[in-house]
Amino acid sequence: MHENALLAHIFTRSQSLVESFPQVLLGPGDDCAVIEVNDGSPILFKVDQLIEHRHFTSETPLSLIARKAIARPLSDIAAMAGSPVAALAACTLPKDFPQARADALFDAVNAAGIALGVPVVGGDIASFRDTNTAIVLSISLIGRVHPRRGPVRRSSACVGDHVYVTGSVGDTFAAAPTPQDAFPGGGKHLRFTPRLQEATWLADSLDGQLHAMMDISDGLGVDAARIALASGIRIELDASAIPLTTPTRGVEQSIADGEDYELLFTVDPSAVLPQRVPGSGTMLTRVGVVTAGSGCGLRIGPQTIDISTRGWEHA
């Protein structure tokens, strides 16, 4: 089972939803669904799963598992320039999972929600028939759309747009910042801060000049190609401009690492951006341009290579 193949199947079959259900303003295929619940502003709706051995190792502390589980869908709320309102946690645990550890996991989920600004208002807990299975922790979120800009979609990039990223990319599985809390598979993918503040600032400042946005979860190349596909354009990235977390790792490896949770966005060429977001200090770097065509190319000196599939597939 390949995630991308199944997603393509799902997107195709879901086209008619928007026609049949008027409350569906945006169905599958973007960072969040956009739904009209009552008369008034639409809401964002998102779910994301975190699975042991897939998204975290068994050595990972519960506090970081909980934090990542909540931070990942929050990153999708940020990718539409929304703000989170409430979360639900659904968790399936191995049979005979110790009660104290289950209590501690819940406390960690609750604390992570509060720390990241979103209350966990309910959920569901169940156990597998078998011991020694993976932990599955799924977080659902609802969010508000930006009151002026509305939801920022993947499909609204225009030829001529400038392409930007927040922060830096690559090496997200590198060792933890301090030796005290180092463990196998530590690093930025467990500790990132969803770019909610930056996304809101972009929508506040740029309004209609902020054209398309998504979060980089699977790698800069494959995610840029997703904007390109949704918008019917091509994205050309300049290798020398891309900010790398670990420059010695090289640009081609860095863009394929995945789990950056940075924002990738396109703006009108007339937009003027500072080098850093006021308040958070997060870097804003122009890394490329939107052209006619399809896919995502990486310009390295005189050559351009196709990087539309260079990323991490969550198998």
Add this chain to the structure above:
Amino acid sequence: MHENALLAHIFTRSQSLVESFPQVLLGPGDDCAVIEVNDGSPILFKVDQLIEHRHFTSETPLSLIARKAIARPLSDIAAMAGSPVAALAACTLPKDFPQARADALFDAVNAAGIALGVPVVGGDIASFRDTNTAIVLSISLIGRVHPRRGPVRRSSACVGDHVYVTGSVGDTFAAAPTPQDAFPGGGKHLRFTPRLQEATWLADSLDGQLHAMMDISDGLGVDAARIALASGIRIELDASAIPLTTPTRGVEQSIADGEDYELLFTVDPSAVLPQRVPGSGTMLTRVGVVTAGSGCGLRIGPQTIDISTRGWEHA
């Protein structure tokens, strides 16, 4: 790990959420959370998981797995007299799950949503590291509250209320209705229709006379005791009045079977209810009364037995 013990832990720790986050109108402990997203009517928010070997057998057709996964949280929307707006599906599949079967499962989820009146607007799909694991299918829902009655909680039963159930209880794992689609573990628990229509009719008709409501998922005794605990009252049921799906099975066994997905509700003693809900024809049966005290008792002739823990714990 015992679900009830963990839930008790969660409810206790979550009390402060409502104070810290003004958008949380109702946190953990009822059928759904109630959240204020934008100015205007609040929304219902719910997640429920369905796990192979726990909630369905491996012989269950994908169409019935998908149907039950969506119908269970819909039953919780009904339990607050709400109406569903949109669903998300999160699914974790065994490694090497066949692509065609994954496509078919998605199609079944989508079709079940349409059949039950709620569009599946997105989701997340992932696979376990291992083959031969259980399928985990988690459905998140948002819903509207009843425009006049608002969300019907578990905590608003009053001493003197009459207690009712919809339909009949027990024997939900009995064989499927026709020999053609019989398989181990078939039956009502896979085929029930969430009581959305009935709940809306009750709220429309009774308005403020409809005091407390929940859906019977774990058994009439244990669920009635949950209303009793939330409302600070006692529920006394009359064994001879309880409508049993299979009378030969007996009342004590029937109330402990679980997975009825009927509505259990309390109304002001002045309320007048018909024997069946107009339109759907679903039975409405008065089965008991709310008294001062705690827990749930079952009157069998001259004796009363405590049935507060008689039900099915989803371990």
